[in-house]
Structure formats: C-alpha cells, structure tokens
Amino acid sequence: MMPDDLSPLAEGLGESLSLDGIERPADRAYTGIRRAILSGILKGGAHLGEEALARMTGTSRTPVREALRRLVGEGLARDEGRSRFVAEFPFEEVAVIFDIRARLEGYAARLAAERITAAELDRLAGLIEEIDRLSGPDGTSTRIQDFAKLNTAFHATVLSATRSPQMQSLSAQATAIPLELIKQFVWSQPVNVERSNRQHRDILDALAARNGNWAENIMSAHILSTKPVRPGANTTQDTQETST
Amino acid sequence: MMPDDLSPLAEGLGESLSLDGIERPADRAYTGIRRAILSGILKGGAHLGEEALARMTGTSRTPVREALRRLVGEGLARDEGRSRFVAEFPFEEVAVIFDIRARLEGYAARLAAERITAAELDRLAGLIEEIDRLSGPDGTSTRIQDFAKLNTAFHATVLSATRSPQMQSLSAQATAIPLELIKQFVWSQPVNVERSNRQHRDILDALAARNGNWAENIMSAHILSTKPVRPGANTTQDTQETST
DNA sequence: ACCCCGAATATTGTGTACAAACTCGGCACC
DNA sequence: GGTGCCGAGTTTGTACACAATATTCGGGGT
Numbered sequence A, B: 001m002m003p004d005d006l007s008p009l010a011e012g013l014g015e016s017l018s019l020d021g022i023e024r025p026a027d028r029a030y031t032g033i034r035r036a037i038l039s040g041i042l043k044g045g046a047h048l049g050e051e052a053l054a055r056m057t058g059t060s061r062t063p064v065r066e067a068l069r070r071l072v073g074e075g076l077a078r079d080e081g082r083s084r085f086v087a088e089f090p091f092e093e094v095a096v097i098f099d100i101r102a103r104l105e106g107y108a109a110r111l112a113a114e115r116i117t118a119a120e121l122d123r124l125a126g127l128i129e130e131i132d133r134l135s136g137p138d139g140t141s142t143r144i145q146d147f148a149k150l151n152t153a154f155h156a157t158v159l160s161a162t163r164s165p166q167m168q169s170l171s172a173q174a175t176a177i178p179l180e181l182i183k184q185f186v187w188s189q190p191v192n193v194e195r196s197n198r199q200h201r202d203i204l205d206a207l208a209a210r211n212g213n214w215a216e217n218i219m220s221a222h223i224l225s226t227k228p229v230r231p232g233a234n235t236t237q238d239t240q241e242t243s244t
Numbered sequence C: 001a002c003c004c005c006g007a008a009t010a011t012t013g014t015g016t017a018c019a020a021a022c023t024c025g026g027c028a029c030c
Numbered sequence D: 001g002g003t004g005c006c007g008a009g010t011t012t013g014t015a016c017a018c019a020a021t022a023t024t025c026g027g028g029g030t
Helices: A025-038 A050-057 A061-074 A091-115 A118-135 A144-160 A165-175 A179-185 A192-208 A212-224 B025-038 B050-057 B061-074 B091-115 B118-135 B144-160 B165-175 B179-185 B192-208 B212-224
Strands: A077-080 A083-086 B077-080 B083-086
Touching (some): A025 A050, A025 A061, A061 A077, A061 A083, A061 A165, A091 A192, A091 A212, A091 B091, A118 A144, A118 A192, A144 A192, B025 B050, B025 B061, B061 B077, B091 B192, B091 B212, B118 B144, B144 B192
Antiparallel strands (some): A077 A083
C-alpha cells in the first residue's frame, strides 16, 4: 500500500532521516522550529506566532502548538501572557547553564561508571578515534560542525549509559542552547578540539576503570573547560565563582 | 508578604486560587492530570487515553493533549509508541533524582547566596518560623501536608532567588515525583520535620552570610538527608554511592 | 492445530471552524 | 488638548470532524 498522498510542498529545508521517507507534521513542526531557534534564524525575543510558524513549517497550527509546548518545556521558548517568544540567553544565564551541566553530567558520568556496558565503552572509544581523525589531517578548524556532532554523540552515549530517564531528560534540557552563543564564545579557539578529545580519553579511562569519583570529577572539569568566558574579560577571576 | 513573589513552581500541592471561579480548560486538564499522577490516583504505567482524560477533567481532547505534552516534558508521563503512560519511578530512579536534586539545588543555593534580596531572606525566616510553629504545639506528625507546603515554599524561594529561569525549570522537573513514594520512604519518620527545619536555618544563615560554598554544601546535605532508603535496607552502605 | 491474513474497532494525529481575549486606533467627551 | 471608551482586527484557545494507524479478533487456509 503506497501512500499516493506525498506532501505537496515537501522540499522545504527538511532533510530528515526518517526511516519511512515520510515525516509527520508534528515532527516537522517541532524540529523545524527548534532548528530555527538553535541556528539563530529565530532570534531571542522573537514572537512565535502560531500561524506564521504553521506556514513556515508547512503544517497547520495543531502540530505547531504542540511543538511550542515542548519547546517551552525545554526552555527554548517562554510563555509571556498569551503567546510565546524565543527564549533569551543573556551571558549570565549561559554561564549558569554550563555550571549546571558540569554538575549534572558529572553525576551522570558517576552513574555511567557503575552501569556502562563493554559495548558502550567501545562506542566511546570509536567516537574518540573519529574525533582524532578529524583534527589530525588538516590542522584544526573548518570541521567544527562534524566535531559538534561527534561530541554530542559522545556525551549522549554517556548519558544513556546511566539508564536513568530523568537524567537524560534533564541533561537534554540543559544542553539545548542556541549554537550561536556557544560558537561565539567557546569554539572560536581551534585548540579546544584536541584538548577536548584528550579529556574524552580521560573520561573513557575513568569509566572503564569503574571509578565513579574520577568519572564525575573529570567530566565536570571537561565541561567547565568549555564554559564561555565573558567577551570583555581578558584572563582570570571575574565570573569564576565556580568550584567545590 | 505574599503578593510579590509568585514562583512558577509554587503550585506543588497548592490549590489554585481561581479569581472568578472560572478556570480555563487547559489549566484544568493540566493540573487535574498532574495531581492525579502525583497523588497516585493514576498509578505508574497506567495508560493515559486522551478521551478518558478529557472526560475525567471535563474538557475536550485538545487541552488534554497539550497537558500530556507538558507532562511528558516534566518526566511525569512517557511516550511509548503512539500513546502515553504514567511514568514509573523504580527505587533506583528515585534515588538518582535525589542525588540530582542535591547537586542542582545545592548550586541553586550558591547562586542564591550571591543574588538573594533582604526581602527574600525575611521570607525564608518567616517560613522557618511557621514550620517551627507546626512542630511545636502538638508533638510531630499529622501536619505533614502543611509541612510539605511550607517546605516547598522555602525551596521555591531559594530557587527564585537565583534569577535563573533554567535553574527553576530544571529544578521543577527534578522535584516532580509522585508523593506516594516520598511519603512512603521519607516522611514516615516524624523526627525529620524538626531536623529538616534546623537545616533550613543553617541554609538561611549561609545565604545571609553570602557564603556560596557553605550554602551549596549545606543545601546539598539537606536534600541528601531526606533521600529515601531502600525499604529492605537496615542501616548503612549499600546504595550510598553518593558523595563528593 | 497452527499460522497468516484481513476486517472491525479503538485511539491518536491533523486540520479547521468558531469563540474569546487582547491590541491598537479613532473618536467623542471632558 | 488630553483622556477614556468603544470597535475592528489579530491572535490564541477550544472543540469537533475526519484521516491515519495500531490492535485485536476471527476466519480460512495449509
């Protein structure tokens, strides 16, 4: 049975990897709006009108509404009165989010150290090698997009090794930040890719050793090492209120 | 001093104060389903049929749908295939959630120590006194419901003192757990109310002293002191993988 | 007897119509 | 000339109708 009803305006931006080839409106609306926010097409503070988003994503208002609810829940959009707006991330807030991630994913690494499987450890090792291959050939940058993908996969693997739905849900929320901000602050320095991967190796070692304390602390340090620095700050102190 | 500070997550057990007596269907659906889950009326693993919930809450499927999305986002419901089910909280997961809360709210206390206002400090002091009055007159228990409300208000005040929407959103999610489980594990021992309030006083002192390190650690300890213990465990070790 | 296939049923997904609430602008009245 | 009220337009909220899909049960075939 072939669905002859291939969506009329199917081209759009959607290059989804849906297994069936079709993509349900709800997903298209959600991923479409989300990507628009994360990529900066929809800027912080922009009004999220349902009608306009429905046109933009090629669906109707119903899927858009549900997408908006989810986005509000994830912190990418905010309710304000009756309508919704793209969440804004002032620098202070981004800094807080990184400190939260340091603690959250640190604890995740602790849990993972107890529960991770050999297969998952292998996968982490594979990802580390892939990242190495990225930074190996041509000097450093230009592949930031690829690095981001592999890096996300690495962290996602650790997260899923916790076997905790709450942990995964909370981390997902804490990780959802417009890339603009990250790129702007962190990934401007190309050296970070190699350092980051060295830390990945340490994390893998800690997990393989089943050393929860080590895993928590190295993961926490890993994330703090990527914490953005306020543009106008040259070197030390200032917003370094973090430690334990 | 109740008017100004209406924290977003103050709805815990709180009864909504419908101004006109009218309540919008969306709210009724959301709070209705949420309370049903938290109170145990809808048990873990129960199927959340939209039609049935619409009848139960006296609305139509549309508000129910949006409520379900939000609940999934909060971790109280889970998607499974096409439909939704009440989230289950095995003991291991509850333990993890408390460890997460210890870190999350601990960091919240650190932030609050930097940003809290005198008015908020006063409010905290007032709440502590109210809790004292609860446990003062008649021995201990029976007022667990009142304690829960004041305790929630205390923590919500600290959270809102962080001025961080993400922190508040994440904590709200980490705090949403069916009360059944908490009561069953933690509040069975009546002594905890007094000890808990002594810790509240310490937290207040740390905040008033603007000592972020102290605040983080005492808050973390406070939450860990209420962490459930596996029913079959008598005394020490076992699931005590937590520390830093 | 068992397996596979198909229809009937139940449940969710989507679109749309309509209602309610808010906004903004103009006009009248003070 | 300023202020307040009222109405048109816009946007969100709610309900319902219909479509699509999963599920279950029954029948027929091997």
